[in-house]
Amino acid sequence: MLKEEHIALRQFLLRLLLLLLIVAAVDQGLGAYLRRLYFSQRSGDYFRTTYGMDSTRAPLLVLGSSRASHHFVPAVLDSVLQMPAYNSGRDGCEILNNLAVFRAATQRYQPRLIILELSPKELYNSQESYDKLSNLLPYYRSHPEVRDLVKLRGPYESWKLVSATYPFNSQLIRLFNGRWNLSGDIGIRQGGYLPLQGSGVSGTADNQLPDPPGAPDANKLNALKEMTAYCRQRQIPFLVVYSPIFSNIRNQEGSRVVRSICAADGALFWDYSNDVRFDGHPEFFRDNSHMNDAGARYFSAIIADSIRSAAVAGSQLTAAH
């Protein structure tokens, strides 16, 4: 390199360093503000997840995705089982996200019953499941138990998390909304349950849901195994549920795998996906995957009755009845 090049290089590196310092300062400052905003939410998805991880002590904990949040009515479960429930289901958050809530919650207290709602295709590999682990980014610093799950997003995730702003990527509007409840969300007052209204399907379910190609995803199977094993060890009754769906399920292999994992640790697997009480009843469904409020209340009453009858929740639960 020539002398002029050395001078230019030194100038460049100094300017780059200055820019990096400015960006780092703004990033850390803004990130700190967003963190405070995130953990002071009063409504919305972020609040419900944080509440499930950090605050709830409900004896009945429901985990799952949107199908959980729209299908399990804590008030109905409580009235039948005499056991307060918290529904931590969240749109798009599948089993890997559920495991994070499971770990954080069971670290703090021991629920008397845990229900995990699974979608029939959920255990199969999909990039979206890993993308959705972005929902755990805000917890990376404060919750060590989620770090290995966050790292499943990619090999450079921990590098990216040097930025304090990155965990709140694409969340700004929802953060303001959740802090001041601009959309009038009432989920937390209903124990996390989010009712859907109306019916958007008709006739009978004609769409087929076969097994997706390939084997179930190993990380997701391990997540399920971790939950069943932990519950067995702590003697927490654990129930895996396929709730009703407005599709013809041909999910033999997926169901078999779930059933065998549950059986190995004494957990129960109840499959309502093709239940005759919901098949051919479009009035219970908002869309192909989700029940409406009427369907959710009917289903919650059915499953609560089944839990009570089967006394799956063990001695403590049976003692309540």
Place this chain on the structure above:
Amino acid sequence: MLFNSVHFVLFFIVVTAAYFMLPHRWRWLMLLIASCYFYMFFIPVYILILGFTIVVDYFAGILLEQHTGRKRKFWLIASLVANIGVLAVFKYYNFLNENLSALLNAFGYRNHIPNLGILLPIGLSFHTFQAMSYTIEVYRGYQKAERNFGIYSLYVMFYPQLVAGPIERPQNLLHQFYEEHRFELKRVVEGLKLILWGFFMKLVVADRLAMYVNAIYNNPGKHSGISLMTATVFFAFQIYGDFAGYSNIAIGSARVMGFKLMTNFNRPYFSKSIAEFWKRWHISLSTWFKDYLYISLGGNRVGIPRWYLNLFIVFTISGLWHGANWTYILWGALNGLYLVSALVTAPLTQRLHQMLGLHRMRRLNNLLQILITFILICITWVFFRANSTADAFLILGRMFTFSGPLFADWSTVMLYAFAAIAFLLAVEAKKEFYRGSFSFMDHPRAVVRYGTYTLLIMSILLFGVFDGGQFIYFQF
């Protein structure tokens, strides 16, 4: 390797540092090795295809120079056949075979020729066209044959523009590999600014809009006219953000090392006619088709009907270049039809302008022309984005019914999308209409410049989509 990945950021830093640290005589070799690594990051074995065309065109170039007359023509044809042959096998074989099957089925016959179970090599059309431009230029005598096999390989494989252009010409690029580029602060900063803006266009604009566009275009039958229309306008900005973003990163990456690649986009959505749009959109491809196909067909130095036919042929083939699907062919044909229609109706349009007095209201006239051009281009994008021709016609049919509600998730997509489009348009409008005015990135005051860089970086961190897919044009 995707530009929007941590891998690329690391790769770029290492390669650029190595470039300036190495003595000039070794730089081309380092760049060639780096470019091979870059390409092999996708599907390693496909480098053999690239190797095949490089060897063929390298020797064809030398043989072209050594011969005259019919032999010279023979070597040109041999090179073109080899290049187009590779494209035909890897890109068009299955498409042609499926269409043959459909044709035979219509007459009650069966096609027993099997499809090929192969993936399309990334950026095949780009590097094939760049290689072809070399042999054509040597044939025409505008470029000397390159004797250094390594340098010629680097011309085809130069990593910034290897997989999605700009499609370079040998006269512009080859000599730059021989020139010693020093570390110049101004040029390095210029390149980095282009890269930063490219990332903004890709991550904040294109990938955000893609979320809405994909949701609508993957289920067009379930969405209302207004949603389909919104998705189409979003796609216009998505593809622009995606491809112009890529080009900016490519040009910027090369610029940092001292290479000057050709401009690929020049604020196309401010075009006042379709003809102008094609002078501002994907310039390296438009000029390629103009230089090597349109002019070879006779251009406009023929009778009027033949001239119109030439235009139509060039645009239809340009559609086919984009992909082996009828949607792309229709997209290209529609653009050709627009151009021919504009030429045919030019006297009528002028008279209409005068009748309405639009020629006296220059600004209003310009605005109207920009809007009409944008709407016409949006209609063509329906074919480009739709998953099938049936979907494209379904979308066009439903789009103008204006029935049903707007599908919108305001908190995660729509507000960000509108903000991103507004910001992009504001920046482009400033460059287009107020060229000499206040410049944020080039402002003499450091505080304004650094503030702008920080704002862009923070916008990417806060609003960029980090789980987005690859660049749309990689598939071509």
